[in-house]
Amino acid sequence: MLEYIIKRILSIIPILIVVSLMVFFLIHLTPGDPAAVILGPAATITALENLRAEMGLDMPFHEQLMTWFSNVIRGDLGNSLFMKKTVLEAFMDHLGPTLSLAIMGQMIAILISIPLGIIAANNRGSNIDRAVSIFSTLGISIPNFLLALFLVLIFSVALSLFPVAGYRPLSAGLWPHIRYLTLPAVTLGIIQAALLTRVTRSSMLEVLNNNYIKTAYSKGLSEWAVIIKHAFRNAFIPILTAIGQSFAQLVVGAIVVETVFNIPGIGQLLINAISRRDFQVIQGAILLIATTFIIINLVIDLLYGLLDPRVRLNRK
Amino acid sequence: MVLEHEHLLEVRALHTTFYTEKGRVKAVEDVSFYVDRGEMVGLVGESGCGKSVTCESIMQLHNRRITEIKGEIFFESQDLLKLKKQQMRNIRGRSISMIFQDPMSSLNPVYTIGDQIVEAIKTHRKIEKNEAMRQAVELLSMTEISSPEEVAKKYPHQLSGGMRQRVLIAIALACQPRLLIADEPTTALDVTIQSQILDLLVQFKKTLDMGIILITHDLGVVAEVCSRVIVMYAGEIVEEGTVESIFTKPLHPYTRGLLLAMPQIQGDRNCKLKVIKGVVPSLFNLPRGCRFAPRCDYSTQICAEKHPELTALDSGQMVRCWHYQKLLKEARINDSICDASARG
Ligand SMILES: Nc1ncnc2c1ncn2[C@@H]1O[C@H](COP(=O)(O)OP(=O)(O)O)[C@@H](O)[C@H]1O
Ligand code: SF4
Numbered sequence: 164m165l166e167y168i169i170k171r172i173l174s175i176i177p178i179l180i181v182v183s184l185m186v187f188f189l190i191h192l193t194p195g196d197p198a199a200v201i202l203g204p205a206a207t208i209t210a211l212e213n214l215r216a217e218m219g220l221d222m223p224f225h226e227q228l229m230t231w232f233s234n235v236i237r238g239d240l241g242n243s244l245f246m247k248k249t250v251l252e253a254f255m256d257h258l259g260p261t262l263s264l265a266i267m268g269q270m271i272a273i274l275i276s277i278p279l280g281i282i283a284a285n286n287r288g289s290n291i292d293r294a295v296s297i298f299s300t301l302g303i304s305i306p307n308f309l310l311a312l313f314l315v316l317i318f319s320v321a322l323s324l325f326p327v328a329g330y331r332p333l334s335a336g337l338w339p340h341i342r343y344l345t346l347p348a349v350t351l352g353i354i355q356a357a358l359l360t361r362v363t364r365s366s367m368l369e370v371l372n373n374n375y376i377k378t379a380y381s382k383g384l385s386e387w388a389v390i391i392k393h394a395f396r397n398a399f400i401p402i403l404t405a406i407g408q409s410f411a412q413l414v415v416g417a418i419v420v421e422t423v424f425n426i427p428g429i430g431q432l433l434i435n436a437i438s439r440r441d442f443q444v445i446q447g448a449i450l451l452i453a454t455t456f457i458i459i460n461l462v463i464d465l466l467y468g469l470l471d472p473r474v475r476l477n478r479k
Numbered sequence: 480m481v482l483e484h485e486h487l488l489e490v491r492a493l494h495t496t497f498y499t500e501k502g503r504v505k506a507v508e509d510v511s512f513y514v515d516r517g518e519m520v521g522l523v524g525e526s527g528c529g530k531s532v533t534c535e536s537i538m539q540l541h542n543r544r545i546t547e548i549k550g551e552i553f554f555e556s557q558d559l560l561k562l563k564k565q566q567m568r569n570i571r572g573r574s575i576s577m578i579f580q581d582p583m584s585s586l587n588p589v590y591t592i593g594d595q596i597v598e599a600i601k602t603h604r605k606i607e608k609n610e611a612m613r614q615a616v617e618l619l620s621m622t623e624i625s626s627p628e629e630v631a632k633k634y635p636h637q638l639s640g641g642m643r644q645r646v647l648i649a650i651a652l653a654c655q656p657r658l659l660i661a662d663e664p665t666t667a668l669d670v671t672i673q674s675q676i677l678d679l680l681v682q683f684k685k686t687l688d689m690g691i692i693l694i695t696h697d698l699g700v701v702a703e704v705c706s707r708v709i710v711m712y713a714g715e716i717v718e719e720g721t722v723e724s725i726f727t728k729p730l731h732p733y734t735r736g737l738l739l740a741m742p743q744i745q746g747d748r749n750c751k752l753k754v755i756k757g758v759v760p761s762l763f764n765l766p767r768g769c770r771f772a773p774r775c776d777y778s779t780q781i782c783a784e785k786h787p788e789l790t791a792l793d794s795g796q797m798v799r800c801w802h803y804q805k806l807l808k809e810a811r812i813n814d815s816i817c818d819a820s821a822r823g
């Protein structure tokens with residue numbers, strides 16, 4: 164197991180290197196001069212040159228690459244061109260709301276999708292199964308901003324249960340924090356749930372076809388013992404992979420939902436940075452989001468080993 | 480209800496029907512048979528003839544929503560089909576156990592062997608985990624697994640097919656059932672392991688005085704270990720009798736075909752391997768008369784038109800064929816069937 168863990172952890176290093184290279188090229192291979200794009204057509208020559216020097220654009224290409232690389236390794240992602248902060252500080256300032264939103268959204272998604280998927284699979288072809296399938300089709304096809312607006316109309320405007328928009332940090336108290344995040348998290352959660360319900364249903368169906376399910380029933384176990392202890396325990400392995408992979412979708416969803424609900428998260432940071440052409444922030448934020456994504460998948464890979472003895476004991 | 484029959488298991492007029500998206504499938508029709516204590520009964524027939532469905536109906540393992548089981552299944556004088564869910568659960572694994580065909584996929588990959596046997600024990604008995612584990616190891620050594628303590632700590636993927644089948648036998652025997660249903664327990668295994676597993680079943684049949692239904696499509700296996708044979712074709716029983724009578728004078732052309740298709744280990748030169756022509760008919764499109772008619776060398780007009788009933792002979796042998804008397808005479812006159820019973 165230790166060997167497996169070490170191997171997994173080491174395996175993400177080349178991925179991180181490739182990702183940071185890609186982020187670097189993303190900025191430097193975009194057509195046109197970043198300095199000119201930032202300052203606009205009215206910029207003076209001196210202003211342009213100053214900015215180029217500040218961004219290191221006047222150096223030869225390979226030196227720029229080396230500088231970027233050594234900075235990244237030291238955790239220095241540069242300074243924001245507009246805010247008086249380092250990119251890392253800016254990112255950390257906006258991380259809290261997004262993290263809360265993503266966790267709450269994912270939790271809602273899991274709480275909805277896993278029971279629905281299990282029930283649908285166990286009653287395959289029944290009306291319950293059909294209803295669940297309609298839910299997941301709707302959930303997958305509805306645009307997230309539209310769902311957000313519906314929820315706001317019903318629960319904020321009509322029923323006044325939740326605020327229309329805004330954000331309260333955890334430091335303002337747990338209850339206000341949750342109250343403000345509920346509708347955005349539900350929006351995100353329902354869309355995530357639609358996807359995960361499908362995955363849960365199909366991997367449960369696959370597992371239920373196995374002979375060991377028959378063995379379990381013929382031991383005299385109750386239906387729920389078989390479903391949870393034998394079927395779900397196996398089906399959970401692919402579900403976990405899907406949860407990991409859906410994090411990318413979750414982040415994209417979070418960015419849109421943050422905008423609709425005016426939440427000061429990473430989404431807002433990115434959108435502001437893009438509209439102001441704050442290249443350093445765009446670069447840094449993308450790198451950090453990608454890194455988070457890679458780490459989440461690493462954690463999931465490790466859980467995989469924990470859940471599946473075939474992975475744990477065979478991959479030497 | 481007081482019933483006079485003393486059979487361990489008696490199935491009467493079993494009908495199992497599936498309601499699938501493609502339509503109604505009558506997988507088992509009017510099947511009746513019995514099994515006594517300490518007796519091993521062979522259930523044979525080509526693949527798709529309804530052997531597994533018959534046995535899984537006894538255990539009621541099918542999805543209730545799409546399955547209709549009719550008839551009576553008396554086990555120790557109570558009709559299993561009249562039991563409540565909970566009562567049936569108490570029977571499964573305690574009084575009746577089942578072993579499935581494919582040992583590779585019949586064990587749960589994420590639990591240790593020991594835990595899977597312990598689960599079988601603890602489902603029916605309130606005992607300490609440690610004590611259950613001790614019994615699990617004992618069961619493993621009973622199935623002649625070497626170093627059972629170590630095997631108990633292993634996961635299924637670390638064992639060979641033969642070992643896994645032994646583990647499944649250990650699970651099935653955990654509560655000393657009175658009836659064991661073994662659904663092609665050796666099909667997936669190689670020949671030496673096959674006979675070891677069969678020996679185990681024979682041995683447990685004696686020591687536990689257990690009734691065993693052995694499903695197989697290998698008549699050689701039946702000749703070795705069973706006392707009676709039931710032959711199924713397209714969801715029905717077509718012939719039933721003692722191993723001796725079935726092997727020396729098969730009265731149904733299908734049984735005869737199965738016997739002729741048996742590979743002859745003793746190498747009788749006059750007896751060529753002869754596969755039955757054609758395939759088992761689709762359950763959606765069964766012949767109107769005898770279900771075997773399209774493949775039968777003895778078929779006549781009546782066979783195509785009228786469905787034959789299962790007829791009991793004085794000898795106790797049962798056969799579902801219009802022309803069994805022709806076969807009876809033939810069997811007496813020339814012994815064209817290879818002497819397969821000699822291997823029994
Ligand atoms: N759950 C099911 N739904 C529909 N048809 C089934 C089901 N299980 C078995 N059958 C059909 O019943 C017939 C008998 O199958 P089975 O009992 O498995 O044959 P075998 O004699 O090989 O064990 C087959 O034609 C099979 O397709
Ligand atoms: S009834 Fe006719 S077709 Fe059917 S097995 Fe007998 S001889 Fe063959």
Ligand SMILES: [Mg+2]
Nearest residue numbers: 530531532662
């Ligand atoms: Mg079968």
